[in-house]
Amino acid sequence: MIRIAAVGDVHVDKDVVGRYRPALEQLPGRADALLIAGDLTRHGTVEEAKCFATEFGGLAVPVVVVLGNHDHQSDQEQQVTEVLTDAGITVLECSATVLEIRGHRLGIAGAKGFGGGFAGACASNFGEREMKNFVGVTEDISARLGEALRSVECDALVALTHYSPVPDTLVGEPLEIYPFLGCYQLGNAVDSAPTALALHGHAHHGSERGRTPGGVPVRNVAHPVIKQAYNVYQLLSESVDAELVSA
Numbered sequence: 254m255i256r257i258a259a260v261g262d263v264h265v266d267k268d269v270v271g272r273y274r275p276a277l278e279q280l281p282g283r284a285d286a287l288l289i290a291g292d293l294t295r296h297g298t299v300e301e302a303k304c305f306a307t308e309f310g311g312l313a314v315p316v317v318v319v320l321g322n323h324d325h326q327s328d329q330e331q332q333v334t335e336v337l338t339d340a341g342i343t344v345l346e347c348s349a350t351v352l353e354i355r356g357h358r359l360g361i362a363g364a365k366g367f368g369g370g371f372a373g374a375c376a377s378n379f380g381e382r383e384m385k386n387f388v389g390v391t392e393d394i395s396a397r398l399g400e401a402l403r404s405v406e407c408d409a410l411v412a413l414t415h416y417s418p419v420p421d422t423l424v425g426e427p428l429e430i431y432p433f434l435g436c437y438q439l440g441n442a443v444d445s446a447p448t449a450l451a452l453h454g455h456a457h458h459g460s461e462r463g464r465t466p467g468g469v470p471v472r473n474v475a476h477p478v479i480k481q482a483y484n485v486y487q488l489l490s491e492s493v494d495a496e497l498v499s500a
Contacts, residue, residue: 254488254490255285255286255355255357255487255489256284257285257286257287257288257359257452257485257486257488258284258286258287258288259287259288259289259290259474259484259485259486260289260290260454260475260476260483261291261292261321261415261476262290262291262292262455262457262475262476262477263289263309263476264294264476265294265301265304265305265308266294267304269304270304270307270308271308273308273309276482277308277312277482277483280314280483281314284485285352285359286315286316286352286361287309287314287315287316287317288316288317288318288452288474289319290321290452290453291318291320291322291365291415291454291455292322292324292455292475293305293309293320293321293324293333294324296323296326297324297325297327297333298327299329299332299333299336302324302329302337303336305337306337306340306342310337310340311341315352317342317343317352317413318342318343318344318413319345319346319363319364319414320333320334320344320346321455322365322455325365334346345361345364345413346363347394347397347398347400347401348364348401349361349402349404351405357409358406358407359409359411360405360406360407360409361405361411361413362401362404362405362411362412362413363401363412364398364414364439365415365416366398366415366436367390368391368416368432368436369387369388369391369432369435369437370431370437371419371435371436371437374428374431375432375437376391391436391438395438395439395441395442396438398412399442399446402442402445403445410447411448411451411488412446412450412469413452413453414452416434416439416455417434417435417439418435418442418453418465419437419440419451419463419464419465419471421460421462421464421471422453422456422471422472422473423460424459424460425459426456426458435456440467443471444467448469449470450471450486450493451469451471452474452486453471453474454473454474454475454476455475456473456478457475458477461473461478461479461484470493472486
């Protein structure tokens with residue numbers, strides 16, 4: 254069994270440093286790795302990235318993240334990535350990594366993702382150049398995520414995104430903003446590989462649990478949804494959902 258701790262939308266700045274650390278220090282007894290589903294910072298500045306690295310770096314378990322829309326706000330996403338990488342944190346963007354855990358190989362493919370909506374109420378690659386550009390970004394990121402997922406050789410495969418791959422985990426958000434919270438193309442990417450679990454954030458008022466059309470369990474781990482430092486999920490087990498502990 255592999256145990257994954259996961260959270261998203263922690264929005265770290267100076268005033269947040271120290272808030273998560275006590276629970277993070279307990280990770281070695283609870284989980285084998287920590288995955289963070291974007292919005293690591295408030296405004297995507299280098300200084301905020303350094304605060305995040307202070308809070309989430311140097312842990313006794315591997316930390317793997319994707320960036321979120323907030324992490325792009327200041328157009329410093331490359332510098333933010335460099336700060337995190339220097340702190341020993343793995344940053345994925347349409348790429349994958351494999352962790353060796355007690356004789357098992359945990360594959361993680363990650364991408365920020367993008368919006369566009371879901372079947373029956375989605376944007377299409379048609380019409381004005383601006384609309385085609387918008388949907389083109391969604392299609393490109395999703396295709397590259399699918400390629401990353403299919404490239405991994407592992408015992409258990411996880412998809413990590415910021416935007417949602419399904420509408421199920423958006424329930425609680427206004428329907429009008431669903432197209433800005435995720436897209437069906439990400440769900441297609443998840444279903445294109447033998448994915449065991451998909452994790453995302455972004456939807457602060459959404460719901461935790463959902464499934465892709467292909468049946469892959471999806472979990473919204475945005476901090477405002479799970480309301481603790483992280484949830485723990487199980488792979489290579491009969492049940493994805495571990496007995497939750499207060500963290």
